[in-house]
Amino acid sequence: MAxxxxxxxxxKRFLIEERGHxxxxxxxxxxxxxxxxxxxxxxxTLRKSHILTPGGGRSPISAALDGFLRKRVWHEKSxxxxxxxxxxxxxxxxHKIDNFKNGVGLEVEWNNKTxxxxxxxxxxxxxxxxxxxxxxxxxxxxxxxxxLFDKLGKGASYGASTTHWDKLIPKVDGGGAGGCPLLLIGxxxxxxxxxx
Numbered sequence: 001m002a003x004x005x006x007x008x009x010x011x012k013r014f015l016i017e018e019r020g021h022x023x024x025x026x027x028x029x030x031x032x033x034x035x036x037x038x039x040x041x042x043x044x045t046l047r048k049s050h051i052l053t054p055g056g057g058r059s060p061i062s063a064a065l066d067g068f069l070r071k072r073v074w075h076e077k078s079x080x081x082x083x084x085x086x087x088x089x090x091x092x093x094x095h096k097i098d099n100f101k102n103g104v105g106l107e108v109e110w111n112n113k114t115x116x117x118x119x120x121x122x123x124x125x126x127x128x129x130x131x132x133x134x135x136x137x138x139x140x141x142x143x144x145x146x147x148l149f150d151k152l153g154k155g156a157s158y159g160a161s162t163t164h165w166d167k168l169i170p171k172v173d174g175g176g177a178g179g180c181p182l183l184l185i186g187x188x189x190x191x192x193x194x195x196x
Contacts, residue, residue, distance in 0.1 A: 019184070040069060075100060081093075102142060103132070108138075112162060114162065114163055117171050119140075124177045129178065138185070140186060179185060
């Protein structure tokens, strides 16, 4: 299994699952992108100070992950898709992908409404069907972090109806991404540093 190509440190710190042999596709066909993802995870720390940062803007947790990938030339990508029927173009709306490089799309869902998972998975499905995306990646938080948020007095900011692992997996297993290969990465207590 290609997941074994990820360093032990990453596999010990993150919960990683895949669908449709995503890691094998990444390792064989997109080794540079696979290395970028591995390096991003290896350098990531879930900082107490970032959890305690007041809401209202972009989370420093998402910004740290996205910022690393930007330095590796991943970029936000929108797609202009339309079909033509009897000479009339009909747009097919898709949502932008926050991190895209060479046919690999990566979304960080730290603390959004769970509908964002539906959006991401549907987008991955459509773009895979149109042959512009080969693998979709989602990095999200593990549900176990709720106890930590409660202890830090931030529990109300991270409710049960926000993005976390236990909300993602039923949507994935229900076929939300169709046949798009998925690499699913969960960050939890093993990523947490209470001193930073």
